[in-house]
Amino acid sequence: MYFLWYLLIGLAAGWIASLIFKGSGSGLLVNLIVGLSVGPNAVLALLIGQNSRDEINRTLHTVLTFGAALGAGLMLVGWLSARPILVLSGTPESVLDEALLYIFIYFLSIPFMVVYNFGAAVLRSYGDSRRPMYYLLLSGTVNVVLNLFLVIVMQLGVAGVAIATVISNVLSAVMVITHLIRRDDDFAFRFRRMRIEKEPLLRILQIGIPAGIQGAIFSVSNVFIQSGINSFGENAIAGSSLALNFEYFTYDIANAFAQAAVTFTSQNFGAGDIGRCKRIFRLCLLFGIVFTEILSAVFMVWDDFFVSIYTSSSAVAVFAVSRMRHVCSLEGLTATYEVESASLRGMGRSLEPAVFTILGTVVFRLIWMATVFRHFPTYEMLMNVYPASWIFTGAALLIVYVRQMRRTARSV
Numbered sequence: 001m002y003f004l005w006y007l008l009i010g011l012a013a014g015w016i017a018s019l020i021f022k023g024s025g026s027g028l029l030v031n032l033i034v035g036l037s038v039g040p041n042a043v044l045a046l047l048i049g050q051n052s053r054d055e056i057n058r059t060l061h062t063v064l065t066f067g068a069a070l071g072a073g074l075m076l077v078g079w080l081s082a083r084p085i086l087v088l089s090g091t092p093e094s095v096l097d098e099a100l101l102y103i104f105i106y107f108l109s110i111p112f113m114v115v116y117n118f119g120a121a122v123l124r125s126y127g128d129s130r131r132p133m134y135y136l137l138l139s140g141t142v143n144v145v146l147n148l149f150l151v152i153v154m155q156l157g158v159a160g161v162a163i164a165t166v167i168s169n170v171l172s173a174v175m176v177i178t179h180l181i182r183r184d185d186d187f188a189f190r191f192r193r194m195r196i197e198k199e200p201l202l203r204i205l206q207i208g209i210p211a212g213i214q215g216a217i218f219s220v221s222n223v224f225i226q227s228g229i230n231s232f233g234e235n236a237i238a239g240s241s242l243a244l245n246f247e248y249f250t251y252d253i254a255n256a257f258a259q260a261a262v263t264f265t266s267q268n269f270g271a272g273d274i275g276r277c278k279r280i281f282r283l284c285l286l287f288g289i290v291f292t293e294i295l296s297a298v299f300m301v302w303d304d305f306f307v308s309i310y311t312s313s314s315a316v317a318v319f320a321v322s323r324m325r326h327v328c329s330l331e332g333l334t335a336t337y338e339v340e341s342a343s344l345r346g347m348g349r350s351l352e353p354a355v356f357t358i359l360g361t362v363v364f365r366l367i368w369m370a371t372v373f374r375h376f377p378t379y380e381m382l383m384n385v386y387p388a389s390w391i392f393t394g395a396a397l398l399i400v401y402v403r404q405m406r407r408t409a410r411s412v
Helices: 002-022 028-050 053-088 093-125 130-153 158-182 198-230 234-270 274-301 303-310 314-326 328-346 351-370 379-383 385-411
Strands: none
Touching (some): 028 053, 028 234, 053 093, 053 158, 093 158, 198 351, 274 385, 303 314, 328 385
């Protein structure tokens, strides 16, 4: 019983920590960091294609040094802003001290979390996507085991939950760095070479910042859609949040093929093989749509069963199933703009995806809510804004991609 209580407090404090880290629950800062990790992936893959051996090692050390410095800065920001944000968010006095304890310990893991993400991007740049997955599986298992041990056996309460998180993040970062230290090629990491060099950093930020903005924009647009969902009451809010879990599962497939696209496009673009870049785009787009839709179909065929895992309320289930049928069933459309964006970034074009994503996910959705949803104010019509915006964004970025490939072909 005590374990559940401490775990719930830890989860609540963790949610508040995510508010600090992400920025008012909108995910702006964390998405920016995720976007920045696209930069090392694309830049290093491009250098591999160009066979720029010296530049690869310089960029590698800049990536990891910058990641460590960035993580340390975020840790300090979290510590300094924890109490004010907890107070402003209305945290009860009864759990304030324990929440602060959790956050103080939790933020010790932020530098390691950032280093892992940047290190995993390095591995993916030369096509190794399995090791990052194995490292996460192992660290996640360690996290669960330590939670049980530290809270139940050691009676450390909320501190135990936070310590388990720190240790698991340290473990994942250490495994990535250890692998790079053991290498004896261009991707060999050495602590004595740690430094931030201006030229590699600017190339990384040139691709990473627009990618981060693109991810953050989704959070901004969702705030407006959530306000519409809230107007339908508590059951709609709960049902929508429930259905969102299945969208995360399906979207991850589309995003995986986008990650593959940015890596292999960068390598082949750097090598000057435009024909192979086109084939990579077609395959990633096709597989992203097909495999995402296969999983979506599984969720749709047995939608009542999957929804019943999360709720026994028929009123909540109605809204959850409705969202699944209008949004999750068409999740394969997300592969269009994700793969197109990734392919453009692989060729060093990161601004266009960010601009058209803003138009498609913010401007288009705001227009939809002010016009279509205003005249047809139903829950189903509100949900339709998702696939409609995906089609708009995907079509716009496809035009940009085709024009970019034609310009590239003429310049070769």
